[in-house]
Amino acid sequence: MTQFESEKESAPNGEEGAAAKTTTHADASENANNLNSAPLNSTPLWLRVGAELLGSFLVCFVIYMAYTLPTALYSPNLAFIAIATGLAYAIVTFIFGRISGGQFNPAVTIAAMLTSKTQLVDGLLYIIAQVLGGIAAGAVFKSVLPVSQSLPIKLWLTYAANGFESGSVSSTALKGAGASFSITLAILVEVVAGILIVAAAMSTLGKDGNATSRQPWAMGLAYGAGAAFTYPVTGAALNPARATGVAIVAQNQGLTQEPLQQLWVFWIVPVLAAALVALILVAQELFAKTATPAAVAEPEAVEVDAAADENSVEQSDADVRDEQADSQGNADEGIESN
Numbered sequence: 001m002t003q004f005e006s007e008k009e010s011a012p013n014g015e016e017g018a019a020a021k022t023t024t025h026a027d028a029s030e031n032a033n034n035l036n037s038a039p040l041n042s043t044p045l046w047l048r049v050g051a052e053l054l055g056s057f058l059v060c061f062v063i064y065m066a067y068t069l070p071t072a073l074y075s076p077n078l079a080f081i082a083i084a085t086g087l088a089y090a091i092v093t094f095i096f097g098r099i100s101g102g103q104f105n106p107a108v109t110i111a112a113m114l115t116s117k118t119q120l121v122d123g124l125l126y127i128i129a130q131v132l133g134g135i136a137a138g139a140v141f142k143s144v145l146p147v148s149q150s151l152p153i154k155l156w157l158t159y160a161a162n163g164f165e166s167g168s169v170s171s172t173a174l175k176g177a178g179a180s181f182s183i184t185l186a187i188l189v190e191v192v193a194g195i196l197i198v199a200a201a202m203s204t205l206g207k208d209g210n211a212t213s214r215q216p217w218a219m220g221l222a223y224g225a226g227a228a229f230t231y232p233v234t235g236a237a238l239n240p241a242r243a244t245g246v247a248i249v250a251q252n253q254g255l256t257q258e259p260l261q262q263l264w265v266f267w268i269v270p271v272l273a274a275a276l277v278a279l280i281l282v283a284q285e286l287f288a289k290t291a292t293p294a295a296v297a298e299p300e301a302v303e304v305d306a307a308a309d310e311n312s313v314e315q316s317d318a319d320v321r322d323e324q325a326d327s328q329g330n331a332d333e334g335i336e337s338n
Helices: 003-033 045-073 078-100 106-114 120-144 153-160 171-175 183-203 215-234 240-250 265-337
Strands: none
Touching: 045 078, 045 120, 045 153, 045 240, 078 215, 106 120, 106 183, 106 240, 106 265, 120 153, 120 240, 153 240, 183 215, 183 265, 240 265
């Protein structure tokens, strides 16, 4: 084997070794960032579902209380609402993220299923647990509120329930001006917030659904930002489980708008946001897979061209040698004839 052939064969091996080292380093970095390096599948399903149930209960209960008590007793404080929302999700995600991935939102779970970060059966059980957690939080929330003839239950529930137009938390303030927040605006703000939340969740979940160390803070910021611009319009639903829990307990309680009649918006819109984010991620992954073979084929084409050039040079040298041999033979024949 010539030195050139030896170098040519060793070059791909070197490239493969470098690629393997890069992949190993990336995998090690991802594992180091995981809150729990063990795959979620190694955690019993009942424990993961229980974490989603308890986490959803805690998040929803904190939000119901934070949105209601300060607002009803004092006045709406948007900064407080945004901070309370962000902290609630960040803390609960930090606690339970290592167990279930810290989803606590059917929209996030749907996106995780569509991107294969969560298995179908697991995801369906997560969603059921999340909704049950929200309903339980709503029931406990309603049961502990102080009520009297001068302080009816609807006063408390108005600030926790989600809605638009006459069901918006700002409907009373806008009524004097003859205006209201339309369903179009409600859909717009909720879908934008949903995209932010789902995108933050998908970018901080590992391939196997593990929560990374960045997830609590990313989710806290996403939910806090979403609450800041959706609360005046819809009461900051952001999460179908959260909207469902309070809608059930607030139904037939004398609110201007029955929450269950508008609940469909706070399910369809987040699911739409989840589907959009998942579609983008799946398309990006498919594009990356199709681009990789082309990138690998390009060096191979260069090697083929180099080999062809080498063969061409060798053939040219052989032709020159043949011509020289023929010329020498003719010269020798001429000398002999003389």
